[in-house]
Amino acid sequence: MGCGNWRSARSLGPLKAQSRASAFFTMLLIFTYVFYCLTAYCDSLSRSVLEPDSVAAYTADQLGVQESLQGSKKLPQAIIIGVKKGGTRALLEFLRVHPDVRAVGSEPHFFDRFYDRGLRWYRSLMPRTLEGQITMEKTPSYFVTREAPRRIAAMGGHTKLIVVVRDPVTRAISDYTQTKSKNPGLPSFQDLALKNSSLELVDTSWGAVRIGIYAKHLKNWLRYFPLSRFLFVSGERLVSDPAGEVGRVQDFLGLKRIITDKHFYFNQTKGFPCLKKPEGSSRPRCLGQSKGRPHPPIPQRVLQRLRDFYRPFNLKFYQMSGQNFGWD
Numbered sequence: 001m002g003c004g005n006w007r008s009a010r011s012l013g014p015l016k017a018q019s020r021a022s023a024f025f026t027m028l029l030i031f032t033y034v035f036y037c038l039t040a041y042c043d044s045l046s047r048s049v050l051e052p053d054s055v056a057a058y059t060a061d062q063l064g065v066q067e068s069l070q071g072s073k074k075l076p077q078a079i080i081i082g083v084k085k086g087g088t089r090a091l092l093e094f095l096r097v098h099p100d101v102r103a104v105g106s107e108p109h110f111f112d113r114f115y116d117r118g119l120r121w122y123r124s125l126m127p128r129t130l131e132g133q134i135t136m137e138k139t140p141s142y143f144v145t146r147e148a149p150r151r152i153a154a155m156g157g158h159t160k161l162i163v164v165v166r167d168p169v170t171r172a173i174s175d176y177t178q179t180k181s182k183n184p185g186l187p188s189f190q191d192l193a194l195k196n197s198s199l200e201l202v203d204t205s206w207g208a209v210r211i212g213i214y215a216k217h218l219k220n221w222l223r224y225f226p227l228s229r230f231l232f233v234s235g236e237r238l239v240s241d242p243a244g245e246v247g248r249v250q251d252f253l254g255l256k257r258i259i260t261d262k263h264f265y266f267n268q269t270k271g272f273p274c275l276k277k278p279e280g281s282s283r284p285r286c287l288g289q290s291k292g293r294p295h296p297p298i299p300q301r302v303l304q305r306l307r308d309f310y311r312p313f314n315l316k317f318y319q320m321s322g323q324n325f326g327w328d
């Protein structure tokens, strides 16, 4: 390189450095702009997923898309209203296997304990459902709650009512077993079931006895709903033939018969049918320890007295429901 060239290169130096700096700043500006746009977009996207109720910022179209993807909370179209210790948990867990059934896990107790919280509160407890899916809940105490039929009827919506019934004598013992497990000092079954511990009078003021008078409770429901709105599920058959009984429930709910024999296996240790693949799991599962507990032995004469007591009520119940459950 000659001397002149070298000089001109030196005078061009600051110019090149200037243009490099301005290119750098332009790049920086573009980068900042792109970064800002991207973060603002992600933020709006995540807000729409995490805060589905903050409607103000979204157009009806955006909400429509969001709703069709996530579904919405609806009041239940079907409720398992009873009976306590009838096998209600087993039925709900079996039904949850169906892709078109979405159910609340715990018992909401809305129509007996929390009615004053209002229907909005009740609906907020429900899982989101997509078009064509059925929302369900189970609270077995509804069946014996005097106000429950009127309140459910007032909700409107042609709610379907499912009642899992079980031999009232076994049901009473199951109920007693549960209370005793929480309160070991409880008097004996016969002391509670019979007045003055004599075989003369059955104590109908004891809840465990009273719940089993199904005809009396059903009468209250039939003041508000036609029989066609009910499905009576046999608690005994739910154990001996779960697929058959769940098949009837799927028909009643207008669902495709998806839950079949192949969804169940009989667990010898538990002594009950269990699910091969419960909802949200790929591993077989039985119900928990509080379901299918061994019952204490009850003297034969006490059992016989209770069978005699329930017989007329059972016959009445068979008549009213149009189904013979074969408990007598």
Ligand SMILES: Nc1ncnc2c1ncn2[C@@H]1O[C@H](COP(=O)(O)OS(=O)(=O)O)[C@@H](OP(=O)(O)O)[C@H]1O
Pocket (backbone or CB within 6 Å): 083, 084, 085, 086, 087, 088, 089, 090, 140, 173, 174, 175, 177, 235, 238, 239, 272, 273, 274, 286, 287, 290, 291, 292, 293, 294
């Ligand atoms: N598959 C399966 N696994 C376990 N248990 C089963 C099943 N099917 C029906 N059952 C019977 O369900 C009885 C409990 O009834 P509920 O779920 O209605 O009880 S509760 O009212 O919700 O407490 C429970 O009563 P107990 O045997 O007295 O524990 C069971 O007999």
